[in-house]
Amino acid sequence: FYFFIRMYFTEEKLGQAEKTELDAQFENLMSRADCTKHWTEKIYRQTEVLLQPNPSARIEEFLFEKLDWKVPSRVTNAELLGQYMQDAAKEFDLGTPYGNTLEKVGECEKRLGEAEREFLQTSAISFLTPLRNFLEGDWRTISKERRLLENLRLDLDACKTRVKKAKVAEAKAATAPDFQETRPRNYVLSASASAAEHELRIAQTEFDRQAEVTRLLLEGISSTHVNHLRCLHEFVEAQAAYYKQCHLHMQELQKELGRLPNAFALNSTNAIATPSMVTEGSSSPVETDTLKIEEVQAPATGTRKARVLYDYDAADSSELSLLADELITVYTVPGMDSDWLIGEKGNHKGKVPVTYLELLS
Template identity: 65%
Template sequence: MDFNMKKLASDAGVFFTRAVQFTEEKLGQAEKTELDAHFENLLARADTTKNWTEKILRQTEVLLQPNPSARVEEFLYEKLDRKVPSRVTNGELLAQYMIEAANDFGPQSPYGKTLIKVGETERRLGGAERDFIHSASINFLTPLRNFLEGDWRTISKERRILQNRRLDLDACKARLKKAKAAEAKAALWSDEVEKAEHELRMAQTEFDRQAEVTRLLLEGISSTHVNHLRCLHEFAEAQATYYAQCYQYMLDLQKQLGSSRGEMLPGTFVGNTEATSPPPATASPTVMPAAAGPAIPTLPVVPTVAGAPDGAPAIEALNPSDVKPPASGTRKARALYDYEAADSTELSLLSDEMITVYSLPGMDPDWLMGERGNQKGKVPVTYLELLS
């Protein structure tokens, strides 16, 4: 009991001495042992590594699990050394709702069939997300946590010890200085000087030893960067794989929906937003019959030139070289597809080429007059992208 009390009193005395030394340094009343520039750079680099690692870790956790309540729950399970329960992803939950809805609406109905197809794709997306989260947690988050909870704690502990060793060293320097000042006044204080010098040598040795230990740990930050670099590559590869899987799943779903939508809703879908093949050119002198209902005889529409007498030849029969462009109303157009002219009144097109187009009075609205240099001729509107 006496030994423990003595040790406690000794520790309290050391703590008080360090506190006094620290306060005097802050007030500018005591000298402070400065570390060399290289050591200070190592300390700054370690602090920067720790700060950014914490930020990257937290934001990656938010990316993988946006729900803060779920993150807190997973954190508590990890701290309690218990297995984190398997959690259904949002995609898998959506898939479950869609399939259950399809069963209620009728799995053979058009809506039910589509719900099942989309639900199955969402389930696959949810599974891919689960695999990505698992891979990112093991290959990226775990190494970051290990650094913060392992290496950085060790570095912080040794830095605190080094700080205490420095305070002890500076306190010994201050005592020696006071002892020498007193010795100048009275020779009886020589023993105090010798004692202070011995304490200073011991403190200097402890400080140097601790500085070397801390230096080695701080230089190990370079190895930490190399390890985190490898983990970052693995994280990027896992994310690329995840997005590639999602893209392929959605392509497969689009193909399924595209092949069946005409069966489910006939007559509703008239084509993709991006045409994969050129639309048929509409013949100008003919009117197409109605798609449904009894056949109604129709007369061919013969376009005429404005101001020409009845029975005058149509524009299609005119020589394109004789056609004059209007004073205004010409536009630029880009050919969407290749087009082979049917006769001398039409102009052949090459995909992506630019031409000048304009309309003439009495001309079929499905056609425009096109010009390319000295060449002129009719072109179908469906093959063009009109530019402003």
């Protein structure tokens, strides 16, 4: 039987046999399903790469899942970096500016790593798992039913061909000159045609039933799209929450570093703030909070050039906004916080944070 089906399929390919065509709507449903499978697979694979760039780790996780073993919890790169920084801080002495800063930055990196791990877990559950369930569940069922439908279609086409051949043979026998003498043979041909028609009716019924089952499964692709749309929204929300959390952690770290004693800032201040820099007639040291920028004058000596490392937006009118890589003139005045300098560029001047500058010789 299967040999006959394969032979008939070959004849069909060569244009020597009739092929039962499916309606346009059914063909459209199959095309849409194939497109869904193709792009779901690509999105799934690339999301895996995004969440776990290490191919060896992906293979290991895949094997653990297939063997139904618990996937080991991995330390993220940020957590590992944070641990190294904190270990180094202990070696360098937490009492030094460098050691203290390493401790703070390491702690922040660990928090970033924890946020990343939470994001990976959330995305795997809310986005990756539904996509994989479709590919390994619904799509396999659809593929199985489509293969069965194709086999029934070939069977139906074979039955149609047998009926056609039986009717042609019967017609030829009826028009033969020796019709009366070949009457017994004609009865056999008629019975053969009737049997072929009976097989055709059965094959048509089975084909129609399978086509309806397959059609219902293909129409379910619309529900799949709705489900994947919801999962996509959850994935975006998880990403947004992760990046927001990282941003907050970095802002807190910057504030903490701004409050820490900075050896770089102290050295710079010592190099600039000397008694000879105090202008004549200057009074006792002024408090930073009451410093009037417009009244500050650059000292005759002690000014230095500095290159801006990062963009900085002034918090108020007493501060100076900065752009990365621009050169400005900086100096200090008595009573200023060691973490700040007075910066000038063109006709503008204001306080600038030392940590945003690279002082030039």
